[in-house]
Amino acid sequence: MSIDNFSLLSSLVEGGLEEGRWRWFMDVNKQAHLRGDFEEGALEMLQNGFGSSKPFSTPLSTNVRNTKEIIGKVELWTAAELGTTKYTGHGSAPRLVSAESVDDVVSAVETLMDEFQQKEIPVEDIGIVVAERMGEEAVSKLEKALRKSALRLGPAKVSANLKGKAVIGSASDFKGLERPVIFAIGFDLNEDSESRLNELYVATTRGNYGLVVVGTERLTNHLKSK
Numbered sequence: 001m002s003i004d005n006f007s008l009l010s011s012l013v014e015g016g017l018e019e020g021r022w023r024w025f026m027d028v029n030k031q032a033h034l035r036g037d038f039e040e041g042a043l044e045m046l047q048n049g050f051g052s053s054k055p056f057s058t059p060l061s062t063n064v065r066n067t068k069e070i071i072g073k074v075e076l077w078t079a080a081e082l083g084t085t086k087y088t089g090h091g092s093a094p095r096l097v098s099a100e101s102v103d104d105v106v107s108a109v110e111t112l113m114d115e116f117q118q119k120e121i122p123v124e125d126i127g128i129v130v131a132e133r134m135g136e137e138a139v140s141k142l143e144k145a146l147r148k149s150a151l152r153l154g155p156a157k158v159s160a161n162l163k164g165k166a167v168i169g170s171a172s173d174f175k176g177l178e179r180p181v182i183f184a185i186g187f188d189l190n191e192d193s194e195s196r197l198n199e200l201y202v203a204t205t206r207g208n209y210g211l212v213v214v215g216t217e218r219l220t221n222h223l224k225s226k
Contacts, residue, residue, distance in 0.1 A: 001026075001037060001038045001039060001042045001043055001046075002037040002038070002039045002042050003039060003041065003042050003045065004037075005037070005042075006042060006045065006046070006050070009022075010050070016050070017050040017051075018050045018051035019051060024046060024055075025060075060083070061083045061084060062083055062084060062085075063082050063083035063084060063085045064085075065178055065205065065208060066082060066085060066205060066207065066208065066209075067085060067091035067208070067209045068085050068091075069091050069092065069093050069094060070091065070094055070204070070205070070207055070209070070211050071083075071085055073093070073094045073204075073211075073223075073226075074094075074201065074204045074205055076226040077200065077204070077223050077226055078197055078200060078201040078204075080201055082205065091208070091209030091210060092209070092210055094204070094211040094212070094213065095211070095212045095213070096212075096213050096215070096220040096223055096224060097112075097212060097213070097214045097215075097220070098214075098215070098216065098217045098220045099185075099186075099214050099215070099216075100216055100217065102134060102137055102138045102141060102186075103141070105134065105138060105185050105186050105214055106138070106141045106142055106145050108185070108214050109128060109142060109145070109146070109183055109185060109214065110145055110146070112183055112212055112214075113126070113146065113149060113150075113166070116181060116210075121180075121181060121210070122164075123149050123150075123164055123165065123166050124163055124164060124165055124166065125179060125180040125181050126150075126166040126167075126179060126180075126181045126182075126183065127166065127167050127169075127174060127177070127178075127179030127181070127182050127183070127206055127207070128142065128146075128150065128166055128167065128168045128169075128182075128183045128185060129169065129170065129171055129174050129182060129183070129184045129185065129202075129203040129206060130142070130168060130169065130170055130185055130186055131170075131171075131184075131185065131186035131187045131188070131196075131199065131200075131203070131215075132170060132171070132172075132199060133186060133187075133188060133190075133196075134185070134186035138185075138186055139152065139168060142168055143168065146166065146168070149164070149165065149166055150165060150166040150167065150168050151165045151166075151167055151168065152167075152168050152169065153167045153168060153169030153173045153174070153177075154169075154173075167179070171199045171200075171202040171203045172202075174202065174203065174206050175202060177206060178206050178207070178208060179206060179207060179208070180207070180208045180209055180210060181207055181208075181209070181210035181211070181212075182203065182204070182206045182207030182210065182211050182212070183212050183214060184200065184203035184204050184211070184212070184213045184214070184215075185213075185214040185215075186214065186215065187199070187200050187203070187213060187214075187215040187216070187219055188215060188216040188218060188219050189216075189218055189219050189222055200213075
């Protein structure tokens with residue numbers, strides 16, 4: 001969301017953004033500042049239009065990604081509005097698991113992987129979203145512990161054949177992606193609570209029907225109180 005990017009897009013659209021035909025889709029909740037550029041002036045320009053006429057704007061209120069259980073909990077946890085699900089079925093209720101250290105988090109994920117495989121959930125249905133605060137150490141230890149069943153997410157992996165493999169990545173890596181089951185791991189509350197809440201929002205909205213949050217006791221107790 002930047003004026004420079006609008007200039008580039010305008011050069012690619014017949015008639016430019018002023019006179020051309022285009023569509024812009026965006027999540028107005030808590031993703032804007034998680035990755036890439038975001039300029040308030042660019043947002044204002046988009047909303048007001050680039051030419052003589054103002055673009056038509058409409059909310060997309062039907063949630064086609066998450067079950068009612070996930071929507072209900074994430075809305076309570078993050079104060080975001082996730083819309084109304086079109087799904088008539090139900091998924092499992094989101095779970096909270098406490099783990100403090102990197103080793104504790106990795107151990108919890110290994111246990112969860114075994115548990116979900118025993119439930120005959122295909123391993124490729126699982127996404128593991130690692131909190132930024134955990135750093136490279138946690139990702140490396142996860143890769144080593146799950147080397148037979150998981151791969152680190154990257155541009156080349158998104159389109160690769162991931163049959164039999166879970167994917168591991170940050171909330172930024174998972175923007176625009178989803179998995180039937182998500183393990184959101186290593187999250188906590190701290191002084192920069194708004195930024196952490198935005199990251200948690202992205203992580204917990206990637207799951208279609210299954211969600212497990214592995215976080216510090218401080219975080220899990222906070223979420224349980226919601």
